[in-house]
Amino acid sequence: MACQSVGEVDGTPYGAAGPMCSRDVSAGFPQPGHDHHPCRLRFVAGAEAVCREKGARLTRVRRQVLEILAASHRPLGAYDILEQMVSTSPSGRRPAPITVYRVLDFFQELGMVHRLSSRNAFFLCSQGGHRQTMPFWLCRECDTVTEASLPELEMAMPRRAAELGFSPISVQVEVEGVCPHCRARGRDPVMVEGCR
Amino acid sequence: MACQSVGEVDGTPYGAAGPMCSRDVSAGFPQPGHDHHPCRLRFVAGAEAVCREKGARLTRVRRQVLEILAASHRPLGAYDILEQMVSTSPSGRRPAPITVYRVLDFFQELGMVHRLSSRNAFFLCSQGGHRQTMPFWLCRECDTVTEASLPELEMAMPRRAAELGFSPISVQVEVEGVCPHCRARGRDPVMVEGCR
DNA sequence: CGTGAAAATGTGACACTATAACGTTTCTCT
DNA sequence: AGAGAAACGTTATAGTGTCACATTTTCACG
Ligand SMILES: [Zn+2]
Ligand SMILES: [Zn+2]
Ligand SMILES: [Zn+2]
Ligand SMILES: [Zn+2]
Secondary structure: OOOOOOOOEOOEOOOOOOOOOOOOOEOOEOOOOOOOHHHHHHHHHHHHHHHHHHOOOOOHHHHHHHHHHHOOOOOEOHHHHHHHHHHHOOOOOOOOHHHHHHHHHHHHHOOOEEEEOOOOEEEEOOOOOOOOOOOEEEEOOOOOEEEOOOHHHHHHHHHHHHHHOOEEEEEEEEEEEEOHHHHHHOOOOOOOOOOO | OOOOOOOOEOOEOOOOOOOOOOOOOEOOEOOOOOOOHHHHHHHHHHHHHHHHHHOOOOOHHHHHHHHHHHOOOOOEOHHHHHHHHHHHOOOOOOOOHHHHHHHHHHHHHOOOEEEEOOOOEEEEOOOOOOOOOOOEEEEOOOOOEEEOOOHHHHHHHHHHHHHHOOEEEEEEEEEEEEOHHHHHHOOOOOOOOOOO
16 A cells, blocks of 8 residues: 555656756755755655555645645645645635644655654655665655665565564664764764664 | 763673573564562662762662662653652652652763653663663664664764764764564564654 | 752643534535 | 535534742752
8 A cells, every 4th residue: 555666757766856956965864955846846746656656635625735845845744734724725624633634644645755753843755755674764864755665675674584583574773973064064073873 | 070981880780681691582672571689789780889879868868769760670760760760669658750860960961861852751771871872773563762872873874974064062863773682572573764 | 057049849730632412514415 | 417525614622731920859069
């Protein structure tokens, strides 16, 4: 039901900051302040494609949430989204929290939205769904999240699991640190392999 | 302040189910229903050692929380701990939630307690603190958590981070699945490399 | 010893995150 | 059109975590 591999849009994973979107892009980390318009279009077009493909209904509420998520490379809390729904919506009506959560569940089922559990926040998958374990790289400075695979992890996990006699069902990797752009702008913090 | 490597107690990482603790132990996954008494003693002794070593005060409240965490291989929610403090305490007084969180923060600073962010739950570190990125293996059936390293991850993470221009500060890996004991007792679920 | 500063805890209020239960609307398919 | 399913609305409530400030405990120092 979830996690199906989905093609790219335009040959570009649709969240990645492509050449149209920003010049100085370090390996997929969007430049803060870049022209986000093309990103947004790509995000939304990609999501529409996924929904079409899977026969899922992209209703008004869902589209609204999608647009809000697509308008940012940062993970948003459910209540952030809710606030933006109020200010975005022409009617100015305030949906109940459950409405937001329902939409988020829907998108998560389709693998189109990920949840950053360390922050209770949600963001659009930049790939439109994927089978692999995709680590999330979260910048502590600018709050940007990107997804970048870690092939060694893919390789090692099944082996290690077998060794332990453990059957993995899902793997969540969250890397917190400082993105290239923020690093360029300030002193970098001490590199620590976190144990917390 | 956190994440310092600390020696073992007795030559055994103090959460691991050792030979005294359970006969049939698959690579550190404690047998459900095993005699937990020795585990608990080892946990507490280990924690005392860490506190002595670091000059941290192991007060009454902290010891109480420690005992509660040590009494289980399962992660506990802050409010679970709170309830147990009520029923455990001779006075039967109910501390405020903040008290529990303060204690948990304290132990986390020392690297003695980890937080499972996918579940808002906490558990005792079985090593008494460690520098490496230590994946958490959470059994969906019995809720047991264990820590087992993934050496390839240690190797690959810095390289990949450098590639991305990203400076990691902390890494959290949570693997959810079915532990060997539960697997032995039932059908195993489909193995999926999670994307959610 | 006292005593003062720092650490730890208590107290009450409150913010934030998420879900339950049930009724109504909208869509789809025949 | 009509039935059934899916989506959404409404209200209430459960669960998780923090703030601000008062009080107590601990510990080093004179
Ligand atoms: Zn993704
Ligand atoms: Zn950044
Ligand atoms: Zn640990
Ligand atoms: Zn199990």
